Amino acid sequence: MKGIDKSQSIKQWTVGSASLPEVLCVIGARPNYMKMAPLLEAFARAQPRVPTRLVHTGQHYDMAMNDQHFQALDLPMPEIALGVGSGSHAVQTAEIMRRFEPVVDEFAPGAVLVVGDVNSTVACALVAAKKGVPVFHVEAGLRSFDRTMPEEINRVLTDQLAELLFTTEAAAAENLAREGISMERVHFAGNVMIDSVLRHIPRAIPADQTLSGQCLSGYALVTLHRPSNVDDPEILCRLLQTLAELAERLPVVFPVHPRTRARVEAIGQQGWFAQPGVHALPPLDYLAMLGLLREARCVLTDSGGLQEETTALGIPCLTLRENTERPITVEQGTNTVVGTDSARILANVEQILASGGKSGRVPERWDGHAAERIAKEVALWLKKRQRRTA
Secondary structure (H helix, E strand, C coil), X not given: CEECCCCCCCCCCCCCCCCCXXXXXXXXXXXXXXHHHHHHHHHHHCCCCCCEEEEECCCCCCHHHHHHHHHHHCCCCCCEECCCCCCCHHHHHHHHHHHHHHHHHHHCCCEEEEECCCHHHHHHHHHHHHCCCCEEEEEECCCCCCCXXXXXXXXXXXXXXXXXXXXXXXXXXXXXXXXXXXXXXXXXXXCHHHHHHHHHHHHCCCHHHHCCCCCCCCCEEEECCCHHHHCCHHHHHHHHHHHHHHHCCCCEEEECCHHHHXXXXXXXXXXXXXXXXXXXXXXXXXXXHHHHHHHCCEEEECCHHHHHHHHHHCCCEEECCCCCCCCHHHHCCCEEECCCCHHHHHHHHHHHHHHCCCCCCCCCCCCCCHHHHHHHHHHHHHHHHHHHHC
């Protein structure tokens, strides 16, 4: 197990004295950071304070990018880094479990808190549950109803293991009820991802700065990384051709995920990134990405988080998938699920350019206070448990 040097000067969320049992808080992939940052702060400010210890599994292993994200989000450096790295889903999940178990044994936490739906989420939840440690799941109950998505398996299993389940939208409770989960364990907290957006949007880096001084008069912001889109050469080629056609109509700003770049190069299309109208960028830190998002004319993505962020900011979003586990972004927000059909994608972009796209509204409890509600419930649960075991 690889650890963080405790001698370095790092920010820690510590307020007052700790009286409740400690909670191990797990992050593993970049989308987790935006969810964990407001939680750690809220736990530190809760009355009574919830003591926490941050564990980074290393599922996303570009530590230079990790450092940028930590700084941008005011996220304390992890006290424990497992350094797992890449691998197949089975290998990565197993390695996380192997390295996380000694951490649970050493610190004997009162609970393990996991966020989202990545491999780290389910792996650490499994370890905790098998050792009799309560699991808290933030962002519970989301369902795409597509079991071919690895994330869907992670969501379902984690929710079955969790003692406390915090949902981002009211409909998530209906999914959990259908799966036999007691509503006593479910709490409608709101969306901690939006807590981060609302807190940091004033600090977002202007788009022209990220684009090296280029002032684009409106652009489409694109992200692609899902295996269903980038691992299938036929679908990837179709999406690249669609984006090339879009670039003739509207500048395309494309921060390229390393996985996506590798797949594009594998099919011999590396020259695609240099064509007119396409502005290919390396992976960006949170504040740079937030600045691009804020100024985009529209967003085309297969990311779940961007579907939520665009709804919160009122930016039209086209989801390049056949389904979404975040239906509220479609029902109430600015999101439209368009799949990977070229004609459908381009027609929806034209509609956005002509009419401005869906205006939508911000869903209930996406108000910047979700982490506070979660911290209150966690502190109450830990206090009750402490009394029962005293």
